[in-house]
Amino acid sequence: MEMILLGLPGVGKGTQAKKLEAALNIPHIATGDIFREAIKNGTPLGKKAESFIEAGELVPDEVTIGIVKDRLGKSDCKNGFILDGFPRTIKQAEALESILSEQNKKLNLAIYLTAEKEILIERLSGRRICEDCGATYHIKYDPPVKEDICDECGGNLIQRSDDRKETVEKRIEVNKEKTLKLVEFYSKKGILKEVQSTGGIDNVHQRLLKLIEANN
Numbered sequence: 001m002e003m004i005l006l007g008l009p010g011v012g013k014g015t016q017a018k019k020l021e022a023a024l025n026i027p028h029i030a031t032g033d034i035f036r037e038a039i040k041n042g043t044p045l046g047k048k049a050e051s052f053i054e055a056g057e058l059v060p061d062e063v064t065i066g067i068v069k070d071r072l073g074k075s076d077c078k079n080g081f082i083l084d085g086f087p088r089t090i091k092q093a094e095a096l097e098s099i100l101s102e103q104n105k106k107l108n109l110a111i112y113l114t115a116e117k118e119i120l121i122e123r124l125s126g127r128r129i130c131e132d133c134g135a136t137y138h139i140k141y142d143p144p145v146k147e148d149i150c151d152e153c154g155g156n157l158i159q160r161s162d163d164r165k166e167t168v169e170k171r172i173e174v175n176k177e178k179t180l181k182l183v184e185f186y187s188k189k190g191i192l193k194e195v196q197s198t199g200g201i202d203n204v205h206q207r208l209l210k211l212i213e214a215n216n
């Protein structure tokens with residue numbers, strides 16, 4: 001199963017992709033996670049991406065496409081993958097098509113997760129991530145057992161630097177139109193499915209599993 005999760009910041013792409021990775025046993029690949037790891041480690045990629053991410057802008061296509069091409073060439077992708085946060089532009093969507101066609105593959109499913117803007121803002125402002133392993137929590141909807149401590153590794157929970165109020169609004173604006181263009185792109189290809197991403201994390205997960213089963 002080769003699939004992508006589309007949707008605005010805070011809609012639940014990462015949360016759902018992580019659960020699908022466990023349920024389907026295919027890797028969850030998130031360009032945002034790759035960038036954050038590179039920034040943490042001070043690599044050349046991190047240096048290129050940091051100013052864009054801090055400003056809530058997209059990292060240039062030339063940088064992003066190369067990373068995804070390398071990642072999809074790894075052996076753990078042979079039975080499929082869940083892409084989260086890529087593609088975000090039509091240029092990236094076209095690049096993904098050619099990367100996959102070189103491997104004699106094509107996308108099976110483009111899932112468009114939706115929720116209202118007020119919900120996105122509430123989710124992003126209450127999100128906390130583990131500074132060591134990157135696990136995601138929400139202070140109200142998905143709290144850790146011990147306040148501010150990661151359940152998985154004991155690391156400290158912090159707010160993502162681009163989850164400050166000013167940057168949150170900017171990210172939603174930057175992505176709105178581009179997301180709709182991608183929705184149109186994948187609708188025309190007949191592989192787009194829209195799923196409402198509200199009503200609790202587990203309910204959304206069940207909706208996604210049903211959809212994937214029906215399209216497999």
Ligand code: AP5
Binds near residue numbers: 014030032059086128
């Ligand atoms: P990225 O990390 O992908 O950020 P994003 O798209 O802004 O999306 P988020 O990670 O903020 O939201 P999400 O949908 O994953 O929500 P989550 O599951 O965490 O990208 C960061 C930056 O990197 C970009 O701004 C850009 O600069 C750059 N970048 C990345 N990819 C790029 C690309 N392809 N091209 C160019 N630049 C790129 O959920 C949010 C919160 O809500 C969590 O706290 C969660 O617990 C909670 N929650 C989730 N679902 C529910 C639910 N059903 N009910 C209640 N709470 C919920």
Ligand code: MG
Binds near residue numbers: 013014030032085
């Ligand atoms: Mg995410």
Ligand code: ZN
Binds near residue numbers: 151
């Ligand atoms: Zn952790």
